[in-house]
Amino acid sequence: MAVELNHTIVMARDKKASADFTATILGMEVGPQYGPFLPVQTDNGVTLDFMDAGDGPITPQHYAFLVSEEEFDAIFARIREAGITYYADPGHRQEGRINRNDGGRGLYFEDPDRHNLEIITRPYGSGG
Structure with missing residues (x-):
């Protein structure tokens, strides 16, 4: 079996608001709650599991999404509209x-x- 990223936990003040935001902007859906997590699954099967952080600090992380040119246009339109x-x-x-x-x-x-x-339409280092 190849090594693949399966899921990552995304800490949030309000997991529903954060999962809804990410899913809406990227054009995905929030899945049903699983334990303490609200999952948003990407098209390549990686799940972002949103979890309430409680009173603890949240260290901002970086999440990059490879999208098609058409998806970029749609996401960019939602970003500007919002x-x-x-x-x-x-x-x-x-x-x-x-x-x-x-x-x-x-x-x-x-x-x-x-x-x-x-959001990117070409992986870094892919030339062009």
Whole structure:
């Protein structure tokens, strides 16, 4: 069996709000609750398991999603429609811009818990 990422836990102040936000913006669905988790599964089978953090701190993480050009357009439209600030870079210095790395398109935006979400149309290092 090949090694594959199966799931990761995404800590949230409000797991329902965070799962709904991510699923809505990316055009996915929130699955039924499983134990303390609200899952959002990507098309390649990786599940983001949203879990309430309680009173503890949340360390922002980075989650990157490889999408098609058509999916990028649809996600980008939802980001703009929702008035979400987006950036061309992970350090959030190039506000309101997208990048063209490796001949594709990409951008970064934050979820309600300040996790840094990224959509790209080409994997980094793929040329272009």
